[in-house]
Amino acid sequence: MTTIILESKEVTSTVVVKAKYVCDRCGAEIPSHLYNVHDFTLTFERGTSYPDGGNGDGWHVNDMCQNCVMWLRNLLIANGVKVETFEWDY
């Protein structure tokens, strides 16, 4: 006769739900609406990546309000960074 012992373990986890988005620069609330698009992410990553693994580090800015995005865009352009524009329509 085989005896199977099942063990259970209680697991707790924390889920962070953003109730609102605030600008990482000025703290202003970023309006959120089902059909509005306001997407901003500035990311830098460095490291190595192979098929079986890798490592690295980096930094990012996730949320900026419209005013601060324009401030950053103008700052980049004023300092010689090529900022490309794009449009979409579907």
Ligand SMILES: [Zn+2]
């Ligand atoms: Zn802002």
